[in-house]
Amino acid sequence: MHLAFDLIGELEQALAKAAAAAGLEPGSFEPGVRTSDPRHGDFQANGVLAAAKRAGKPPRPMAEAVVAHLQGDLREGFEVSVAGPGFINFSARPAMLLAWLKAFRSRDDLAAGASAAHKGETWVVDYSSPNAAKQMHVGHLRSAVIGEAVSRLLAFTGARVVRDNHLGDWGTQYGKLIWAYKRMIDEGALERDPIAEFERLYKAGNTAAEADPAVMDEARAELVKLQGGDPENLALWERINRASLSAFQGIYDRLGIRFDETLGESFYNDKVGRVYAELSEAGISSQSDGAQVVFHPEHPRFKTQPMIVRKSDGAANYATTDLATILYRTEHFRADCILYVVDKRQGDHFEQLFLTARKWYAKTGRSVPRLVHVDFGTVLGENGKPLKTRTGDNIRLRDLLDEATERAYLLVTQKSPDFPEEERRRISEIVGVGSVQYADLTQNRASDYLFSWEKMISLEGNTAAYLLYALARIRSIFRRQGLECGDPAAEAGAGVPETPAEVAIARKLVKFADTLRLSTETLCPHFLCLYLYELAGEFSTFYNADKVIVEDPAVRARRLMLCARTLLILETGLGLLGLRTLERM
């Protein structure tokens, strides 16, 4: 029997063939296979209902006809039945489950199976993208964490992924910052914490400029000098950006983020001219109040709300650089798709940007890549308002990760006081940071979410610690046997799953492929989180119900195999989310 990684894809093909054989009109039938409530089986096909509706025929006989034409080898793998108004239910037979578990036994096996989805495609993922000279704070968490998970999912499913940190390293704030830098820099403070010092300088410059128009003029002059390529200001600007980036790197290292490119806004300074010219030539833009703008007459809002692509003073803004960036990403990276992992409040901007880009590309005969705003909600405090410190400041990301790690440390120390200090520190970093990442990812990204230390680190329910704990327990089983995890000898001769808990966990494992598909297609990592949590839950049930290390070699082998595969998928899945895992905790 041929064995597919994605069983749903296999079932859909088989159903399409059977439908044709049963005389259903070709092309009119979408199998509509999805995982189902375990009470009904493993997978269900709903497509017959829709097809029957369109054909004006009763669905049940139609479903029976399709089932009758299913090929024999599929029936070797699945028990098939028709239920209710015309659902087709599939239950994987134990032999089928065993075959899948034997076929996909390593990360490479899984990757090989999954990589068909986006093979040959190039995806640019634009995420994190903080402003230089400013601290990263909670507001920067989601883009970084979600962007990283999405990038990993895409890479795992076969895409060439270009991770691009579109730094905010250009703009009017540099005038005030440079003005203040030249007058009140504290070199010692700069040494200790460069970004804090830049922030202090910016605030000082801003205050001075607001108080005194003369200062404002001087700050503007600094900006003009910078933009004109003045060597001194350019050197300062470079120093600011270099220091910012190295501070950001500290956060990225903890979150497991590594960019392929860091092409900030400044990179596009010399590339905006083409944008002005082409938009104007193509007749897409117009002049309004001295600015170059784009209206979209067909749109209820953007017919009157313009996108400003060139300010009345002739300068570019972020709409301009975003357009220039699209051009660069299509010409230089040959992007098939560009993702923007950005706060949902910028939805209007991206809608305008995409509309404009599509018209622009259509007029100039280019083929436009898929453009997607991967939006996400706000992190809220217990009061339901955006999360802040008690004094109303933004919470620095570094402080947030530190506190998570500290809370995890207290817990590890309480639960495992006999572990060496150094190991407890290592564990708490992985648990603490992982808890922050996981709490963010497990929520549907589109909605705001309530930040709660208690929920995050309480380690009960759908949390990183619960998953890491399940994983550590599996590793412990192998360790106590003196076995390497996944040692082929340990599972030699493993037979089909037998007990209810064994069967349940095997059925869950084979659905990993579908979860990957769902999570990647929707760019929603929370589907993967939910799956991993349910898998860990099945494992915990199994762990309590069935002892793994038993005398009977056949029973032991098959249970070790289930442990090894659960470990593999938990580890692969958590890795795709950007989390690190532990030997013990």
Place this chain on the structure above:
RNA sequence: GUCCCCGUAGCUCAGCUGGAUAGAGCAUCUGAUUUCUAAUCAGAUGGUCGCGUGUUCGAGUCACGCCGGGGACGCCA
């Protein structure tokens, strides 16, 4: 004012783009440890899916209208 998003158990949230009797966790209650990590497991209680009308074999999901909450709206990003 215009447009967008949200409203599901006491609380925090899922609900795979229209499928079967709406699911988890927390909280509350009951039980499980001579057994591979109890940071665990088994069970119970808990619902007018904001309200209404409609579309159809079928609606938490789609359409329209209300009510309530959040957000975005010309030279910031």
